[in-house]
Amino acid sequence: MTPDRIIRRLALWWLLGAFAFSPSAFGKLTIEITEGAGSGIPIAAVPFKWIGSGSPPEDIGAIVSADLYRSGRFDLLPASDFLSRPSEVSEVRYKDWRLIKAEALVVGRLTMTGPDQFDVSFELLDVYREKVKTGLKFSVKRSQLRQVAHQISDRIFYEMTGIEGAFNTRIAYVTMQQQDKDRIYQLMVADSDGHNPQEILKTTNLPVLSPSWSPNGQWLAYVSFSDDRSGANIWFQDIASGQRRRIARIDGSASAPAWSPDGRSLALTVSASGNTDIYVMQVATGELRRITKDPAIDTEPAWSPDGRDLVFTSDRGGRPQIYRAKADGTGVERLTREGKENAGASYDPTGKRLVLVTNRGSGAGYQIGVFYLESGRTDVLTDGTLDESPTFSSNGTMILYATKMGREGVLAAVSADGRVRQLLKLHDGDVREPAWSVSR
């Protein structure tokens, strides 16, 4: 990293830090970038012009800048370098931006049009071709402004990279806090940048784990326990209403829910009489079909994007490794051959890669890896010792996972190519079990 880049990074840090800790934008999660790629597309995002009384309700430009920066694909040029502050295309002097080596420029406006009504508009400009690449205008209420900012980020990301953005999505995660003798668990849902965290479940001494989003983003399936000591079971919860129900009573325990891509089926693990196997349940009817029939542990099912295959963890070979079967249970084959243990796999949106937890042996512990189905090779992306629960963003560019800072669980994200890593720091308690939604 050149000194110039380091200074830029620190300057941006200052900017993002001020944004993250300002009272109006205060969220339970703050994002802290620990390592940058340093080779992103140089882009300048001018703070959006505020047309209204008082101070702007949200800093749209800062939200967009933070999104783009976190993706690792962009170098955000510091505002202190800007030679002018246009908010309209007509005000842009392209040479001002060529001078500071910006390839792209974002300008925008936030206008108050009523008591709780705002117009947001922006343009993305190509500095060298001197033309507008794209632009959008929204009319929304105050509560929708952050979501609009993420949609702007998605549009810019797509225009600049050709890949669909995944900023306007949500994440679920579990927090645990020790209070005297009790362990308090919360299942949380937040925006993809950690803002707007909302509790959807709180339990005392009943662990919560393995949240899985329905493809339409309306439901979460998760594992928890009831107070009747009946063991782990799966609940469905409607996120908007909070209504929840336990899946049909199963003889034994149920865990590891995974929604099929069409939303009609749930792959899950059932333990009965000491044997743990994969099943598929029809969500509408509760009908169960057994997929694996091995005396070993078979768990952590995950669907291929086309819904035809399931990958799962099995220790039928002695140690946990990743296997694949057709969705009807036929054609079981072992996939992972590198590493002492591999577990917790799930597909990326292309179906060509799996993200998983890998243990390479020699006391190295557990890291996050990306397994390439064609070559059978695994890239190890992290260097923790207890990293787990990896989850791809809907566009396959980022992986959210759980790691440890000392004894404390925190969430972290790494780009799928391993170049950019960031910590998402919760202010108190242990944070774990992230799951990234496919849709908003």
Added chain:
Amino acid sequence: MMRRFGTIVLVLFLGVAISGCAASKKKGGSAVEVEDATIGNTTDSTASGIGTGDTTAGEIIVVEENTTDMDDPLGQRVVYFDFDSANLTPEAQRIVEAHAQYLAGNPGMAVVLEGHADERGTREYNLALGERRANAVSQIFQSLGVPADAIRTISYGEERPVSMGQDEGAWSLNRRVEILY
């Protein structure tokens, strides 16, 4: 490919990183003490929506206390396992058999076998591993005449550790089956 978490930010976390609890382990012969203090005895779930709320109060269950006579195998309610294993050590076998004989001779008693794992490996795998451990104990119980319908197995995986340390001393205390009756 591998790079270190390498900036100033990490420094902010060093305080946290070095403040992990030290593990307290007393393991020698049969003198194993497990502090039950980390697990409370009140359970409760409250589900809520982002729009509307929905509250469900829970019942109270009582977690039985460990008895304290360590010379008597019946006084020991916890057996321990090796990493990723559900095989009973000779010491564990002796304790399990003593409980099995007692329960077989006292029909009508119900027993809960609670399986646990250490934090290494994925949470879901550990849930299955705890199940396997509880089932291993259940098999011995049944082979010695405890009726299957008097036994309930439950796994908490790695979710209810008794020791919070991050080393073998702590992990060895967490890989266990608790025999509760």
